[in-house]
Amino acid sequence: MKAKTYILILSALALFVMPIAAQGGVNSAQSREYQIKAAFLYNFIKFVDWPKEKMPDNDDPIIIGIIGKSPFGKAFEPLKAKKIKGRSVVVKRFKGFEELKKSSEKDKTELGRKIEALRKCHLLFICSSEKKNLSEIINSVKNHSVLTVGDTKGFLESGGVVNFIMEEKKIRFEINLTAARQAKLKIRSRLLRLAKRVVDEKSSGEAEK
Amino acid sequence: MRNMAIRHKLILIIMLTCIFALLLAGTAFIVWQWTSLRRHMVRDLSTSTKIIADNCKAALTFEDTKDAEEALQSLHVQPSIVYAGIHDSSDEDFAHYYRYDVDKSIHPSEFQEEGYIFGDGYLTVFERIILDGEVIGTVCIRSDLQPMYVMLRHNIETVIVVLSLASLLAYFVSSRVQRVISGPILKLAESATRIGKGELSYRVKIQSKDELGHLAQSFNDMTAKLEESHRHLEEKVQERTSELTSANEKLEAEIAERKRAEERLKQAAEEWATTFNSITDLVSIHDKDFKLVRANEAFADTFKMKPEELIGKTCYEIVHGTKEPPAECPHKQTLDTKEPHRAEFFDARLGVYLEVSVSPIFDEKGEVIGSVHIAKDITKRKQAEERQAKLLEEVESINQELKDFAYVISHDLKAPLRGIGILSEWLSTESADKLDEEGREQMNLLLSRVGRMSNLIDGVLQYSRVGRVKEEVVRVNLNELIKEVVIDMVAPPENIEITVENELPVIECEETRIIQVFENLLSNAVKFMDKPQGQVKIGCVEEDGFWKFSVSDNGPGIEEKHFERIFQMFQTLSSRDEFESTGVGLTVVKKIVKLYGGKIWVESKPGEGSTFFFTLSKQEMGVKDAKLEANIAR
Numbered sequence: 001m002k003a004k005t006y007i008l009i010l011s012a013l014a015l016f017v018m019p020i021a022a023q024g025g026v027n028s029a030q031s032r033e034y035q036i037k038a039a040f041l042y043n044f045i046k047f048v049d050w051p052k053e054k055m056p057d058n059d060d061p062i063i064i065g066i067i068g069k070s071p072f073g074k075a076f077e078p079l080k081a082k083k084i085k086g087r088s089v090v091v092k093r094f095k096g097f098e099e100l101k102k103s104s105e106k107d108k109t110e111l112g113r114k115i116e117a118l119r120k121c122h123l124l125f126i127c128s129s130e131k132k133n134l135s136e137i138i139n140s141v142k143n144h145s146v147l148t149v150g151d152t153k154g155f156l157e158s159g160g161v162v163n164f165i166m167e168e169k170k171i172r173f174e175i176n177l178t179a180a181r182q183a184k185l186k187i188r189s190r191l192l193r194l195a196k197r198v199v200d201e202k203s204s205g206e207a208e209k
Numbered sequence: 210m211r212n213m214a215i216r217h218k219l220i221l222i223i224m225l226t227c228i229f230a231l232l233l234a235g236t237a238f239i240v241w242q243w244t245s246l247r248r249h250m251v252r253d254l255s256t257s258t259k260i261i262a263d264n265c266k267a268a269l270t271f272e273d274t275k276d277a278e279e280a281l282q283s284l285h286v287q288p289s290i291v292y293a294g295i296h297d298s299s300d301e302d303f304a305h306y307y308r309y310d311v312d313k314s315i316h317p318s319e320f321q322e323e324g325y326i327f328g329d330g331y332l333t334v335f336e337r338i339i340l341d342g343e344v345i346g347t348v349c350i351r352s353d354l355q356p357m358y359v360m361l362r363h364n365i366e367t368v369i370v371v372l373s374l375a376s377l378l379a380y381f382v383s384s385r386v387q388r389v390i391s392g393p394i395l396k397l398a399e400s401a402t403r404i405g406k407g408e409l410s411y412r413v414k415i416q417s418k419d420e421l422g423h424l425a426q427s428f429n430d431m432t433a434k435l436e437e438s439h440r441h442l443e444e445k446v447q448e449r450t451s452e453l454t455s456a457n458e459k460l461e462a463e464i465a466e467r468k469r470a471e472e473r474l475k476q477a478a479e480e481w482a483t484t485f486n487s488i489t490d491l492v493s494i495h496d497k498d499f500k501l502v503r504a505n506e507a508f509a510d511t512f513k514m515k516p517e518e519l520i521g522k523t524c525y526e527i528v529h530g531t532k533e534p535p536a537e538c539p540h541k542q543t544l545d546t547k548e549p550h551r552a553e554f555f556d557a558r559l560g561v562y563l564e565v566s567v568s569p570i571f572d573e574k575g576e577v578i579g580s581v582h583i584a585k586d587i588t589k590r591k592q593a594e595e596r597q598a599k600l601l602e603e604v605e606s607i608n609q610e611l612k613d614f615a616y617v618i619s620h621d622l623k624a625p626l627r628g629i630g631i632l633s634e635w636l637s638t639e640s641a642d643k644l645d646e647e648g649r650e651q652m653n654l655l656l657s658r659v660g661r662m663s664n665l666i667d668g669v670l671q672y673s674r675v676g677r678v679k680e681e682v683v684r685v686n687l688n689e690l691i692k693e694v695v696i697d698m699v700a701p702p703e704n705i706e707i708t709v710e711n712e713l714p715v716i717e718c719e720e721t722r723i724i725q726v727f728e729n730l731l732s733n734a735v736k737f738m739d740k741p742q743g744q745v746k747i748g749c750v751e752e753d754g755f756w757k758f759s760v761s762d763n764g765p766g767i768e769e770k771h772f773e774r775i776f777q778m779f780q781t782l783s784s785r786d787e788f789e790s791t792g793v794g795l796t797v798v799k800k801i802v803k804l805y806g807g808k809i810w811v812e813s814k815p816g817e818g819s820t821f822f823f824t825l826s827k828q829e830m831g832v833k834d835a836k837l838e839a840n841i842a843r
Contacts, residue, residue, distance in 0.1 A: 047270075172273075190266060
């Protein structure tokens with residue numbers, strides 16, 4: 001029953017998102033890149049452990065939030081049916097932070113609700129369109145065990161946990177272990193090993209491969 | 210193997226046992242090692258594969274080939290691993306590692322999902338890479354089996370060396386140890402040989418308390434018993450030998466006796482055969498089925514066959530030429546009655562009369578098994594008999610005719626004679642005065658001649674009546690009869706005394722005949738008496754089944770030359786005129802005596818007297834005890 005309702009919600013969301021995706025997916029190289037990145041997002045979930053309060057022992061879906069101007073297009077379509085850690089995955093899209101603030105000017109509680117929704121996400125992809133509001137967004141979800149992922153330069157320095165980079169035309173990533181600890185997220189060593197750069201203030205501060 | 214010395218057998222058995230045990234152990238060890246090595250290899254390689262699979266999960270997820278290759282590279286510490294590779298979920302080669310640079314170890318097509326394969330000298334292990342319940346790829350690691358083989362070969366070599374050394378050791382030990390068992394056995398065997406050669410006093414010297422010790426003890430006991438029984442046996446043999454010798458001697462004597470008996474028997478058989486064949490009569494021996502068993506030469510010659518041809522043929526076939534025995538076959542009768550039989554028959558083929566006497570031959574139980582036939586050619590006798598019978602018949606008829614004739618003649622003669630007599634008497638009385646002296650004399654002569662003639666005819670009649678006319682046979686007491694005859698018929702003058710000297714028997718006969726006999730004899734004695742004191746004696750004695758009667762007188766006697774003549778008819782010694790006699794009396798007596806199976810004869814000395822003897826068969830007369838019978842009759 002539950003799975004069905006989620007599928008319904010998902011399809012409704014998809015209908016809602018459709019025009020934006022169509023807008024974003026201009027060229028195929030970009031769409032290929034984001035298809036991989038979408039898959040990577042799914043895979044990150046597999047190598048990260050959330051604390052119990054964030055992910056209790058029930059069938060609640062894992063929520064992937066995408067904030068800002070989404071470059072993914074239809075990249076999540078093939079992944080929609082997949083389950084991770086025995087749970088279904090829900091992709092939620094949020095408007096840019098600026099827009100959120102603007103739309104919430106009349107109603108202060110509206111913004112709070114929006115932020116609360118962000119905090120409920122398990123993984124929050126912060127699009128490069130939110131470059132200016134990075135710190136603000138990261139800070140607002142900082143203590144709520146949200147795995148923040150971005151593909152912006154200086155994302156880790158802004159307090160983000162995982163950041164996509166390009167290396168030899170291949171998609172790689174870097175990890176801020178300190179931020180992860182702050183967010184009470186456990187990143188498995190296998191994932192860490194693959195990271196091109198690990199920021200860890202506790203030890204040497206920064207490790208690079 | 211069977212003829213090997215016990216020592217070698219023991220060594221062989223121990224050696225074989227050791228070698229088999231070691232071989233089995235070695236083989237088991239090697240097989241166990243082989244399987245355990247394989248198991249270990251699979252386990253180790255699977256572990257390595259699992260580690261690689263685990264380590265490569267992230268790399269495969271995030272398509273980090275370099276990282277995956279680094280992970281595979283770590284396998285170079287295990288020298289036996291020649292290849293390791295990772296394929297992604299779409300079976301594309303993701304990362305690989307080769308110990309040697311040549312890319313020939315494996316092809317993606319050979320990939321399996323999971324498990325292991327032994328083949329081509331390699332062990333290949335496959336392991337799925339699973340992340341979050343999803344197969345994201347496969348790891349394959351291939352290990353060279355050469356090291357394992359080397360190790361195995363080394364182990365086999367070790368086992369062989371150990372086996373050889375152990376066998377060698379087993380040989381040395383067994384050749385020492387076998388003596389414990391083979392020693393006493395050899396000793397026992399040697400003892401047995403010595404005892405077998407006759408050394409019965411020899412004993413086995415084994416002191417052990419095991420089965421062999423018991424065996425030796427038993428063997429010694431047995432030998433002792435053997436020795437004892439051998440001694441006993443020798444005595445027995447001695448005894449038996451002497452018995453046998455004496456028995457042998459007896460036997461030899463018996464054999465010699467038997468030989469003699471056989472020779473006698475042979476001689477007897479020859480004698481018998483010669484006799485058998487020499488007999489001119491036809492002699493043959495027949496079995497129960499009428500078949501000839503033996504026949505003499507006379508038999509064979511008669512039927513113109515050889516004696517051996519006759520054997521097995523039936524007698525009726527040979528003799529009668531028939532297919533069945535004749536109705537009155539004496540052989541058949543002999544078989545039926547078990548008594549001898551006799552038959553006469555005419556053989557038309559031979560033209561002879563044969564008289565066959567058949568005597569039975571009995572077996573031990575008294576059953577008739579055959580018979581002896583003696584056939585005599587009786588043709589001549591038969592012919593003689595026939596001739597005789599014919600003659601007899603002729604004589605008989607002549608005799609009868611004669612008798613009838615005599616009777617008829619006498620009877621018919623009597624009538625005219627009586628007429629002459631009556632006429633003559635009448636003439637002599639009526640015409641006596643007309644006759645002169647001479648005429649009367651002649652007339653008296655005529656009368657006396659007529660009387661004589663009449664007597665003669667009576668005598669002839671009497672004679673002819675004897676044997677022709679049968680009277681009733683009655684019991685006659687001769688003592689009584691003589692008295693009557695003397696008083697009524699003879700009537701002797703006073704100077705003649707007739708005496709009966711002893712008691713006469715009682716006989717059965719025709720009374721008239723016996724009266725005739727005594728009357729004639731006594732009359733003659735009285736008639737011819739010439740002495741003044743006449744003595745006539747009648748006597749009777751029993752002699753050879755006959756009564757011998759005698760009538761003796763002291764009359765004139767008869768000369769010996771007349772002894773026969775007096776019994777002939779019409780024969781008289783004196784002239785007719787001297788004594789009135791017909792010459793028929795003694796003839797009649799002789800005829801009667803003969804009729805009763807007796808004889809009559811005379812003994813006489815001229816001048817002293819004569820004795821007439823006649824016999825009567827006691828059987829013929831049925832004479833009983835005279836005294837006893839005398840009281841019964843009359």
